Amino acid sequence: MIEAPAGHGDEEDDMSAMVPTGPSLARAYGTRASSLRLTRRGRLLLTLVLLIGMLALAVxxxxSVVATDGAGEPVPVRTVTVQPGQTLWDIAAASGxxxxxxxxxxxxxxxxxxxxAGLLQVGQQLAVPTG
Incomplete structure (x- = not known):
């Protein structure tokens, strides 16, 4: 038996608890004390840490978007007014x-x-590339 003090030094608290020695709890259940079992909270925390790490690596x-010093090439366009029943496909086919x-x-x-492509309004002005 191992004797461990149970109190903090007060006279009333000077009691001892007797802890029996013998096989460990792990041995009593047929497993090793070194085997690791994560609780649900532990698995959640591990998953969260891994996800944050993967997100940090992805970032x-x-x-990434890289800006250049110069301006882009302008696209030559002409303006077309949408007629009743026209779609972008019709305008693209008619643009030549x-x-x-x-x-x-x-x-x-x-x-x-x-x-x-279906959200055109009659009379809407569209820029259509010419080249």
């Missing part, structure tokens, strides 16, 4: 750009700040 080594219409539609969306 540090991820792609040739080639891939998807690229022309994308360029018109980019030039005019459009999110969706």
């Amino acid at each position: 540090a080594w991820g792609p 750009l040739g080639g891939d219409l998807r690229a022309a539609v994308y360029e018109m969306q980019r030039l005019n700040g459009l999110d969706d």
Whole structure:
């Protein structure tokens, strides 16, 4: 038996507790004391730390936007007024750009700040690339 003081030095607290020696709790349950078991909170904390680390790595080594010293090449455009029933695809086909219409539609969306090809209003002025 090991005797351990239970109090803080007061006369009333000068009691001792007897702790039996013998097999450890781990040995009693057939496992080793060195085996590590994380609680639910421990697993959550470990996952959170790993996610924060991965986010930090992604920010540090991820792609970044690089500004140049010079201005970009201006795109030659002409202005077209949207007629009833017209879509960006119709305007791109009528613009005479040739080639891939998807690229022309994308360029018109980019030039005019459009999110969706279906959101045109009759009378709306659109910049259409000419070259």
